[in-house]
Structure formats: structure tokens, C-alpha cells
Amino acid sequence: MDTIFACIDGSTVNNAVCDAARWASARLAKPVTLLHTLEKQAQHGADTLSGNIGLGAQSELLEQMAQLDQERARLAMQYGKALLETAVARFGDDHSEPVNSLLRHGDFVETLVELESQARLMVVGKVGLDHGGQFSAVGSHIETLLRQVHTSVLIANQLFQPPQNFMLAYDGRDTADRSLARIIDGGLLAGLPCHLVMVKSGDSAREEKLQAAEHRLTEAGFEVTSALLEGPIFESLQSYQQAHEVSMLVMGAFAHSKVRQLFLGSNTIRMLENATLPLIVLR
Amino acid sequence: MLTTLKAEWFGNIRADILAGLVVALALIPEAIAFSIIAGVDPRVGLYASFCIAVVIAFVGGRPGMISAATGAMALVMVTLVKEHGLDYLLAATLLTGVLQIIAGALRLGELMRFVSRSVVTGFVNALAILIFMAQLPELTNVTWHVYAMTGAGLGIIYLFPRIPVIGRNIPSPLVCIIIMTAISMLLGLDIRTVGDMGDLPDTLPVFLLPDIPLTLETLWIIAPYSLGLAVVGLLESLMTATIVDDLTDTSSDRNRECKGQGVANVVAGLFGGMAGCAMIGQSIINVKSGGRGRLSTFTAGAVLIVMVVFLDDWLRQIPMAALVAVMIMVSIGTFSWASIRDLRRNPLSSNIVMVVTVGVVVATHNLAIGVFVGVLLASLFFAHKIGRFMVVKVDELDGEGCRRYRVVGQVFFASSEQFVAAFDFREAVERVVIDLSQAHFWDLTSVAALDKVVIKFRREGADVDIRGMNEATETVVDKFGIHNDPDEVEKLMGGH
Numbered sequence: 001m002d003t004i005f006a007c008i009d010g011s012t013v014n015n016a017v018c019d020a021a022r023w024a025s026a027r028l029a030k031p032v033t034l035l036h037t038l039e040k041q042a043q044h045g046a047d048t049l050s051g052n053i054g055l056g057a058q059s060e061l062l063e064q065m066a067q068l069d070q071e072r073a074r075l076a077m078q079y080g081k082a083l084l085e086t087a088v089a090r091f092g093d094d095h096s097e098p099v100n101s102l103l104r105h106g107d108f109v110e111t112l113v114e115l116e117s118q119a120r121l122m123v124v125g126k127v128g129l130d131h132g133g134q135f136s137a138v139g140s141h142i143e144t145l146l147r148q149v150h151t152s153v154l155i156a157n158q159l160f161q162p163p164q165n166f167m168l169a170y171d172g173r174d175t176a177d178r179s180l181a182r183i184i185d186g187g188l189l190a191g192l193p194c195h196l197v198m199v200k201s202g203d204s205a206r207e208e209k210l211q212a213a214e215h216r217l218t219e220a221g222f223e224v225t226s227a228l229l230e231g232p233i234f235e236s237l238q239s240y241q242q243a244h245e246v247s248m249l250v251m252g253a254f255a256h257s258k259v260r261q262l263f264l265g266s267n268t269i270r271m272l273e274n275a276t277l278p279l280i281v282l283r
Numbered sequence: 284m285l286t287t288l289k290a291e292w293f294g295n296i297r298a299d300i301l302a303g304l305v306v307a308l309a310l311i312p313e314a315i316a317f318s319i320i321a322g323v324d325p326r327v328g329l330y331a332s333f334c335i336a337v338v339i340a341f342v343g344g345r346p347g348m349i350s351a352a353t354g355a356m357a358l359v360m361v362t363l364v365k366e367h368g369l370d371y372l373l374a375a376t377l378l379t380g381v382l383q384i385i386a387g388a389l390r391l392g393e394l395m396r397f398v399s400r401s402v403v404t405g406f407v408n409a410l411a412i413l414i415f416m417a418q419l420p421e422l423t424n425v426t427w428h429v430y431a432m433t434g435a436g437l438g439i440i441y442l443f444p445r446i447p448v449i450g451r452n453i454p455s456p457l458v459c460i461i462i463m464t465a466i467s468m469l470l471g472l473d474i475r476t477v478g479d480m481g482d483l484p485d486t487l488p489v490f491l492l493p494d495i496p497l498t499l500e501t502l503w504i505i506a507p508y509s510l511g512l513a514v515v516g517l518l519e520s521l522m523t524a525t526i527v528d529d530l531t532d533t534s535s536d537r538n539r540e541c542k543g544q545g546v547a548n549v550v551a552g553l554f555g556g557m558a559g560c561a562m563i564g565q566s567i568i569n570v571k572s573g574g575r576g577r578l579s580t581f582t583a584g585a586v587l588i589v590m591v592v593f594l595d596d597w598l599r600q601i602p603m604a605a606l607v608a609v610m611i612m613v614s615i616g617t618f619s620w621a622s623i624r625d626l627r628r629n630p631l632s633s634n635i636v637m638v639v640t641v642g643v644v645v646a647t648h649n650l651a652i653g654v655f656v657g658v659l660l661a662s663l664f665f666a667h668k669i670g671r672f673m674v675v676k677v678d679e680l681d682g683e684g685c686r687r688y689r690v691v692g693q694v695f696f697a698s699s700e701q702f703v704a705a706f707d708f709r710e711a712v713e714r715v716v717i718d719l720s721q722a723h724f725w726d727l728t729s730v731a732a733l734d735k736v737v738i739k740f741r742r743e744g745a746d747v748d749i750r751g752m753n754e755a756t757e758t759v760v761d762k763f764g765i766h767n768d769p770d771e772v773e774k775l776m777g778g779h
């Protein structure tokens with residue numbers, strides 16, 4: 001529960017991921033481990049369509065394919081090492097917490113799930129390597145990651161500036177109250193001004209909880225501005241954050257059940273796709 | 284779930300389709316040849332190959348593996364077909380499928396770990412030998428034309444790939460078949476062709492229930508064959524899955540594969556096809572051609588049926604000599620030549636297991652019996668080896684005339700006689716101490732042997748004192764439940 005894992009994949013958001021990890025590491029006083037995973041590429045065998053098999057066909061083919069894989073894996077490993085070295089260098093000498101790097105074989109989400117027991121926070125880039133320049137697309141792994149891990153995840157965007165304040169989308173549900181508790185106990189956001197925002201849903205019982213939430217945060221020493229917005233959830237939040245120069249978004253993940261999400265889409269995914277700011281999904 | 288499905292089907296579209304095509308072309312001659320081995324019309328094997336390949340693409344546990352009508356299965360069904368006919372074969376195929384589904388549900392795929400490497404090698408070599416032997420009838424009592432064509436066919440198969448560019452991109456067995464068919468048609472040779480061997484399909488397979496009396500008697504006829512088919516099918520499928528796993532460095536779901544083979548055989552039986560399983564040679568060809576996903580298996584089956592239905596007039600003309608050449612290639616490619624090379628390096632017991640497995644299969648023409656004998660032999664060798672890990676140390680007589688024996692090692696059925704023999708009952712002592720704290724008693728035979736030792740000593744007038752009994756017999760109980768706990772294993776095996 002003590003390490004901040006930052007995922008480096010060689011895409012354009014790498015620097016932002018490093019900066020975000022550096023910021024979180026300094027605030028939490030926890031070490032950072034930079035992680036790069038070498039994902040397996042499907043090989044194309046010997047790529048002959050000759051359709052014949054001769055003496056010792058199986059062992060010969062195994063040898064050929066193993067050799068191809070070996071060459072490819074060596075290159076990927078060298079590239080991964082270079083990436084990690086560059087990333088470590090970005091932390092500079094004046095960063096007080098230890099910075100380690102970790103190179104693992106395997107799928108990026110699976111690796112993070114394995115490492116989860118040691119993780120305090122995971123930092124990932126919003127655009128994975130696969131997406132090239134399409135910035136609106138969420139990195140292909142992020143959604144899977146959010147569904148599988150139970151650690152908070154910081155999703156960095158193109159640029160990372162240490163945030164001056166943050167906005168918490170609060171809906172009065174249990175998950176939101178848990179997020180609130182995480183913010184108060186966590187320390188990552190301590191001392192930053194908080195915009196506590198709720199969108200009217202017509203459920204007055206829940207709306208009343210907004211004040212209680214505000215009270216809890218104020219007691220914990222946060223400077224809170226709270227607001228009750230009207231309109232569609234996503235658009236209201238979007239315009240609020242623009243109007244108030246919010247510099248970081250905080251939210252709980254996936255309020256709906258899996259089945260409902262499949263049909264309705266979830267606000268989490270929508271926020272993720274359209275966010276231009278760094279975003280923390282709390283667990 | 285959805286993403287895995289997508290990756291397994293459409294992760295590798297172009298290469299999968301190309302590889303599927305290559306495999307389909309290679310499957311056609313094999314399906315015909317295996318039908319002939321089984322003694323049924325080529326139609327039966329071709330329908331089976333289509334049904335099995337297409338169904339297993341959806342339900343199998345090993346993407347990229349090719350299943351169809353196979354030689355191993357054909358060999359098991361020969362007698363059934365000869366004595367009772369096609370309808371009984373179809374019924375046996377259905378029952379095979381049901382048995383395999385049950386095996387999958389009972390997770391019998393895990394039993395594969397008891398099949399040692401030497402048995403697997405023996406199975407593969409025996410299969411290669413049987414496929415080769417099945418070609419011999421086509422090569423006896425024939426004119427020299429047949430030998431010439433077979434020889435030329437083999438030449439084309441192995442030399443054509445050496446031609447730059449086209450050699451790598453056109454399947455050489457296909458070239459062999461086309462050239463040989465053309466020669467035979469042009470010269471108007473009077474040699475046997477596929478058309479002489481029985482009906483070819485001219486339509487898609489249709490659903491039909493086997494026409495058999497639904498009696499217990501029928502069940503008794505087909506059950507032994509179905510059992511053999513189910514065992515052979517699962518064995519070859521799981522072995523092939525391991526080979527594909529190794530080649531592609533991925534893993535497969537064995538129990539799903541067992542159930543999938545069952546479903547595929549049920550479907551094959553209902554559409555007039557014979558039982559089949561995974562094919563070692565074809566799966567290697569598929570991987571070699573770049574096939575990795577389920578789409579490659581599906582393409583192989585689908586292309587096969589389309590070509591067969593539309594090209595049946597041409598298929599009829601293929602000379603048997605060309606098929607024989609292709610099958611000889613399959614048998615050579617299936618045979619594990621490394622196992623012959625390694626004979627000198629491997630321990631004698633492994634060699635015996637391998638050779639006996641091959642011998643039994645070739646003698647009985649039944650791979651299931653061969654594997655059974657192989658596994659049995661391997662277990663006996665293992666028991667014998669472990670049985671030697673037992674010594675009884677005899678300490679010097681102490682001052683009071685007490686003899687102390689210390690038992691070290693594994694005591695079980697294979698070593699219990701040796702255990703009893705290690706004690707000197709002739710020695711006249713009044714007190715005997717047997718220290719078991721470094722021994723492990725594995726079964727009731729060993730406990731009985733200990734009782735025997737104690738009684739013998741008592742009859743000679745000695746008092747027997749046994750030390751460390753409880754710890755030593757901890758291993759007798761069947762369920763340890765500790766294999767995942769290194770500390771517990773350490774405690775148990777490292778002396779008490």
C-alpha cells in the first residue's frame with residue numbers, strides 16, 4: 001500500500017504521467033515505481049504457406065519461432081529500459097522520494113492487478129500508444145483497469161500542472177460518501193481548495209446530503225465552495241469546471257451496475273473521454 | 284469477455300484466413316485418405332472434417348488448433364465399420380461426443396499430467412507409423428506407374444518449397460496433387476483414383492439420425508468403440524493443444540477443449556460424419572502458415588466444404604498415388620525424429636516406455652491400448668525408482684543389548700518387501716527400537732509390512748519399541764491438502 005505506480009508506455013503523455021507521479025509522490029511522501037510492460041505481440045510464425053511438414057517439423061518450427069520471439073523481446077526490452085531511464089531522469093535530483101523502475105512482461109492491466117497489493121496510487125496516461133494522435137479516445141486499457149483494480153487511479157492528460165484546486169462531483173450515493181472519506185483521509189489533496197458540486201437529480205433526500213458533505217470537508221480543513229447545479233449531469237459539470245478554473249477532477253468510479261453501464265454508458269467513462277484536466281478516480 | 288472473444292476471432296484476420304486456406308487444401312486429401320482407412324466413403328470423412336473444424340472453432344479451448352477427421356480415430360473404428368456398417372459408426376460417433384462432454388465436465392483433462400513425455404512421444408510415433416502403414420495397400424500389387432507417381436509426388440512436395448518466392452506462397456502438397464492429376468488425366472493412365480474409393484459429397488451435409496435399432500444390444504456393440512474413440516480423441520487433442528501452446532507461447536483451456544471435442548463429434552455424427560479430433564500435422568501447418576485465432580480453424584472447415592461441393596468432379600480424378608504421397612509427408616512430419624536421436628541419451632526406462640507404447644499400438648492398431656500400457660509401465664518404473672529411496676540403518680548394540688534400526692526414505696508397496704528384508708530376525712536380542720522419524724509410509728502395504736516386522740520380532744522374544752510412528756504415517760492418508768504450502772511440504776519431507 002506504499003508505492004505510487006506510474007505507467008510509462010512511450011506515448012505522448014509520458015511526461016505528464018511522470019510529472020503527475022512526481023507531484024503525488026511529493027504530497028504523499030511515498031516512493032514512485034515507474035512501470036513499463038512488454039506486451040506480447042502475436043507472432044506470425046515462419047510465415048510460409050508451403051503447407052508441407054518435413055523431418056522434425058515441430059521442433060524446427062518451435063526453434064524458428066522461439067528465435068523470432070527472442071529477437072523481438074530483446075529489442076522491446078532495450079526500448080523499455082531506455083524509456084524508463086528517460087522517465088527516471090525527468091524526476092531530477094531534487095526529488096526527495098526514491099524513484100524505482102520496473103520492467104515486466106505481460107499485459108499492462110494484469111501486471112497492475114498483480115502489483116495492486118503494494119500500490120497506494122496508480123498513475124496512467126489518458127492516451128495509450130495505440131491511439132496515436134486521437135486525443136479524445138480513452139487509452140484502450142483504462143476502462144478495463146478501472147474495472148479491475150481497487151486502488152485510486154490518477155489519469156494524466158497531455159500536460160500536467162500541479163493543481164491549484166479540485167472539483168468533486170458528488171451525487172449523495174454511498175460511493176460518493178466513500179470518495180469523500182478517501183479525500184479526507186488520503187492526504188493527496190489536503191489543503192487544496194475544493195469545489196463540491198452536485199447536479200440536481202430530483203431526489204431531495206440525496207440533495208440534502210450535500211450540506212453534510214460540505215460540513216465534513218470543512219471540518220477536515222478544506223476550503224470548500226459548494227454548488228448545486230441544474231441540467232444534464234455531464235454538461236453541467238463541464239461548464240462549471242470551465243467557469244471556475246478547476247484544475248483537477250475527482251470522482252468515484254462506476255456508480256451503475258455493469259449491466260446497466262453496458263446500455264447506458266456511464267458518466268465515469270464520459271467524463272474520462274472528455275476530460276482535458278487530470279482526473280483522479282477514487283477507490 | 285467480449286474483448287477476449289474479439290481477440291480470439293479477429294485478432295489476426297489476414298493471416299488466419301490465409302492459413303485456413305492452406306490448411307483446407309491439406310485437409311481434403313487427408314480427410315479422403317482417413318475415410319479410406321476407416322473403410323467408409325470419402326464423403327463421411329469430408330463431412331466430418333467440415334463439421335468438426337467449424338464447430339470446434341466456436342467451442343474449442345485452444346484457438347488456432349485444427350480438428351477434423353483423423354487417422355488415429357479412423358484406425359479405432361475399422362472393425363466396427365467392417366462388421367456393422369456406417370450407421371453404427373455414426374451412432375458410435377454420437378456416443379463418443381457424449382462421453383467426451385462428460386469427461387470435460389468431470390475435468391478429466393487434468394489427468395493428462397499422468398501421461399508422461401515418453402508415452403506422448405510413443406503415441407505420436409505410433410500414429411506416424413500407422414498412417415504410413417495404411418498407405419501400403421495402395422502400393423502393393425500395382426503397376427510401376429503408381430510408384431513413379433508417388434515418388435514424383437514426394438519430390439514435388441519437398442523440393443517445390445525451395446523455389447524462391449512462389450515456393451513459400453503456394454502449398455506444395457496442392458501443387459503435387461494438381462500436377463499428378465493432370466498427368467494422369469492427360470496420359471489416360473489406368474490407375475486408381477479417389478472416385479474409385481466411394482462417394483464424394485455433392486451437397487452440403489444434411490441432418491440425419493443414424494438408422495439403428497435403439498436397443499441395449501446396439502449400445503453394447505458401439506460402447507467399446509466409443510470409449511476407445513473418446514479416449515484417443517481426447518489424448519490426441521490434448522497433446523496437440525500442448526504442442527500448439529508450446530509453439531505460440533500461450534495457454535489453452537483443457538476442459539473446454541474436451542467438451543468442445545465432444546460437441547464437435549455430436550454434430551459430426553448428426554450430419555453423417557465420422558468421429559474426429561485434433562490433428563498434430565495440420566495444427567503445425569496452421570501455425571507455420573501464421574494461423575493463430577479461431578478464424579483460421581473456421582476458415583479451414585468452411586473452405587473445405589465449399590471446394591469439395593463445387594470441385595467434386597475434379598476430386599474424383601485425383602490419383603490415389605498423389606494422396607499416398609501427401610500422406611507419407613504427413614506421417615514423416617508427425618514422426619518425432621528427435622526421439623530416435625535421443626534414444627542413446629535418454630534413460631533406459633523412458634526408452635522402454637516409448638518403444639513399448641509404439642509396439643503395442645502397432646500390434647493392436649488401437650492407440651488407447653498403447654497409451655494405457657505406456658502409462659502403466661511408466662508408473663511402475665517410477666514406483667520402482669522411488670522404492671529404491673529407502674534404507675534401514677542398523678546402529679551398534681547399546682550397553683543394555685538393545686538393537687536400534689533407523690528407517691530412512693519412502694516405504695510403500697514397491698519397497699515394503701525390501702523393508703521387511705532389512706531386519707535381522709535371527710539376531711537374539713531382547714529389545715528392538717525401530718526409529719521411523721526419517722521415513723514416510725505411503726500406503727497400507729507399508730503399514731502391514733511394519734506390523735509383520737513387529738510380530739516377527741515379538742515371536743523371537745524381543746520387545747519392540749516404535750518411535751516417530753505418527754509422523755511417518757501422516758503420508759498414508761489420501762488427502763494432504765498441503766501441496767500449495769511450501770512450509771508444510773518442507774516439514775513433511777525434511778524429517779520430523
